[in-house]
Amino acid sequence: MSEDRRHEIQELLEKAGGLVPGAARQVAQQTGIPEADVYGVGSFYHLLARPDAKIRVCTGLSCRMAGADDVLRAAELNDLPVEGCTCLAGCDVAPAVLRDRRVLPSVTVEDVHEAKGEWENLRSAANADDEVWFGAVGPERDDPDTLVLNLMGDPDWSGTAFRRAVEIGADAVVEAIETAGLQGRGGAGFPAHIKWNGTRNQAETTRYVVLNADEGEPGTFKDREVMLRRPDRVLEGLAIAAHAIGATEVYLYLRGEFEVPWTVIEDGIERFAAAGVFGDIKFHLHAGHGAYICGEETALLEALEGKRGMPRLKPPFPVEKGLWGKPTLIHNVETIACVPAIVDRGGDWFKALGRDEAGTKLYCISGDVGRPGTYELPLGVTLDELVEAAGGYVGELKAFSPGGASSGFLPASMREVPLAFRSLGGVGSMLGSAGVVVLNSDADLRDAVMTQLRFFEAESCGQCAPCRIGTRYLAHALSKNIANDTTSGAALQHVADAAWQMNEGSICGLGQAAPLPLTLALEHFPEEFEA
Amino acid sequence: MSDKSTIKLNGREYDFAPGETVLDVAARHDIYIPTLCHDPRLDAVGACRTCLVEIDGWRRLAPACATQLEPGMEIASENERIDRHRQTLLSLYMTDHPTDPAAAEPGAPNELHAMASHYEAPMDWGYMESLRDARPDDRNPYVLFEPDLCILCARCTRYCDEIEGVNAITLAGRASETTISTVDKLSLMDTSCELCGGCIDVCPTGAMGKKMPLVRGDKPERELDKVRTTCNFCGVGCQLDLNVDRDARDGQGRIVKVTSPPVGTTTNDGNLCVKGRFAYDFVHHEDRITTPLIRGEDGELHPASWDEALQAAASGLLAVKDKHGKDSLGFVSSSRCTMEENFLVQKMSRAVFGTNNVHQCAAT
Structure with missing residues (x-):
């Protein structure tokens, strides 16, 4: 049976109103894909699987700290078609709420009452015109000399960097990336040039570039801000990458909740296309449909191909066998947006901007700080420096999560550890996506850990047992600890073994890192877990 | 580079062919690696994680079922790390x-x-x-x-x-x-x-x-006796295992279910269809004819032995042939007959009765 139309499954289900009875059968007839397959795919993505939930309240850590539980309860009491959800990449505008596919910033209980029971009427008073909104960024200046992303700068549609890349040739471009020491900014910190070389040196000549804009790591929202403010950099970076590896097709995978960034990127594509800047390079926009795991690069490829977003076994890596089995260069939004400036100003310039490691870094900061937002600072600043840029601490620092839910919690005593890939890795945590969440002394750390564990439990793809069962097991154990239930032995007795197994046995990074919130908290805050 | 492709598994050297996995080579040499999601008929997915092994130079454990061998690999399927992995995973x-x-x-x-x-x-x-x-x-x-x-x-x-x-x-x-x-x-x-x-x-x-x-509420499978037989619903000749409860029906025994022989041991490779796997309850049906019946002079059917029945059929057929000629006879065999049985029917038709009027109902 032909698989030609498989990649359309999610979009067609969306058009059919989600996975309502009969929809899968209808899409199966349209595509020629077996109906059970279609159903299996649709049921994987929560925006498709539960189409009745028109309002979704983020119950991530920063949103809960800002009152998301109250907003959710108010929405339930107002009979809105609502459910809690895991993360909306709006920790700086907490609590974030999704209305259909649009993220509303800083929604209050009053906003919910104002909707008068009609979900379509829900507005955020903080965004009264319901138009494009931006998060806070820093430094608040247009400074192309010391800022790589330069979020306050005006978009540049001239395509200068792309033309320069064509002029100096692919070898020189990749050399500049290598000299720059650019590391993947999606979480892994993997040297970018190795992926570029890995892709362009394949014998197979059909190659793809893929943009990972499935930002969903709790605490993280920088990619949203880059797409909103510098779509030029994102698209030009992709075009340079495509040219360097010999690809003409570029796929952009934006999480489904990024309705606003989508329109900005779409406009940018049209703008560049009208000017004919990028020659025969074509951009294809794809929406996600609700699944954190699709930020894992091979799960994202599966989603693009119209399958359940279950990560692939590696090796082979995407540089060798990626999208539709072809060599694929896949990068996070921030990583690719660094490329034009590197080509323009050279690798050495980029490298020198960093402190511990190369370049500047977009740090997302939320929680108990004065001005949550996205801050471009030298890679390797300390927490105190970051928080100073973000309006200072609110209350007394108790703990912080340095790089998204997967990075766990570190104590105030580790505030001097540089916020960089290597140094945080050295203390058993990670920089990850640099989604920093600050907790002050009012915070219930056990509850914060529980929030993270629930997140992983809900977002595990379910493919492999260590992650599927392990994420649930840890949340189960901690809930017993919180309830002081010791009927089946000490609640946390087997947590170390389960965490070890999840790390060793899981197929992908989700399961491998999911125990960290609990294990690091047990290491640094043992007193919080005593009966 | 040596011209032979070899790897080391648990310190011993083994040959392998291109495309073979760790599990393939281990199985060939009776080295047990546990699996749950593996089936040799299916593409490997490495999802159950029970078969993870350690490969020198690899940071992470790798699934034996899905990891293709490369010359010189050094693999361990037994060590402390793998023991702990198996135990904690199974827990x-x-x-x-x-x-x-x-x-x-x-x-x-x-x-x-x-x-x-x-x-x-x-x-x-x-x-x-x-x-x-x-x-x-x-x-x-x-x-x-x-x-x-x-x-x-x-x-x-x-x-x-x-x-x-x-x-x-x-x-x-x-x-x-x-x-x-x-x-x-x-x-x-x-x-x-x-x-x-x-x-x-x-x-x-x-x-x-x-x-x-x-x-x-029949007995679970492990308490049943397996009897290998050939499915007689069609001529393909699939092998299947009748699972028999010997004590049932006052010691007469009962077929409780049909299971597939192990993969790789029979021509049907464990595959069966709805009839072979599920249509066995007629075996113990009270209406089932269990002895030959011969219609007597009185017009009624009477139980008979196989010898009597075959004799009656043979003499009846020969009588038709003698009276009307050999081509007045025709033989149609059932699609439930095996290939061997079909062969015998045409042999009987041609060699014994001398007619080419022979057909099989599944032929077109």
């Missing part, structure tokens, strides 16, 4: 699985239980109720899905897809709620399912079970 599995042996094994042997006890995995990590949806209203008469027992190895869905090409079932949902479903949770009767029962055969834990023995 974790058991938090999501009935631990009571009776509940865990209503029908087919439960490979997960056997593995957990083989590796002495601690079973005291606690128990979490399954969140996997069942399909209680599925009115199909044969296949019962018990989600509590499901470990989501996806052997059933992959078998249905890759071997049968039917795609009636799928992994559905996500996280702990992942389950096996049909489109819109419909009854198998309302899907592309052909009720071959292959899902039951490949299931390592009995989550896919046979409705009839389960609802009738």
